Amino acid sequence: MRVDLRVKHDIEARRAAIGLFERGHGFKSAAKALSVPRNTVRQWLYVYRSFGSEVLLSMDGKQTRYTFEQKVAAASAVVDGGMSKRDATEAFGVMSLAPLQRWCALYREGGAEALRPKPRGRPRGSGPKSRGRT
Known part of the structure; x- marks a missing residue:
């Protein structure tokens, strides 16, 4: 099985973060509960609030190109x-x-x-x- 090395945290960590966000946790408490760096969870929270959980779960490490x-x-x-x-x-x-x-x-x-x-x-x-x- 091929592992994508661009993605540092697996989908289960992001799924757990979504659960914490839905229960009203902020990025600091979610980062502490998941043992993930604060800045990473802060970025996940931005993506979750802006685009929803589907986009957060489908993030694959590729950079988006903008016109x-x-x-x-x-x-x-x-x-x-x-x-x-x-x-x-x-x-x-x-x-x-x-x-x-x-x-x-x-x-x-x-x-x-x-x-x-x-x-x-x-x-x-x-x-x-x-x-x-x-």
Whole structure:
């Protein structure tokens, strides 16, 4: 059986956390009861409140890709519109606060163009120049 090493905590821990959240526990008491780091349980609570238990149980360690339009809309709602970051994660379907905070910082520095995707990797033609035979 293949084990996904990107997921640090199994589905049973997340299922137990959902049960604690439904009984009114916060992330601190849930983290203590489950012996899971607080920040992890805090992230689970954000996902649970924003998207529900199905999404929390189906999290598989893969990063979600967001379009340029989603990034600009979420960042401008927070920076220009005064929306809270938590409300923006729910409204725009952002799975975590970390990318939203990064987008807001970039948006403040360079506007919407700072959020445009940048080319990755080595530029074409930047390899070593071939020498002629001597």
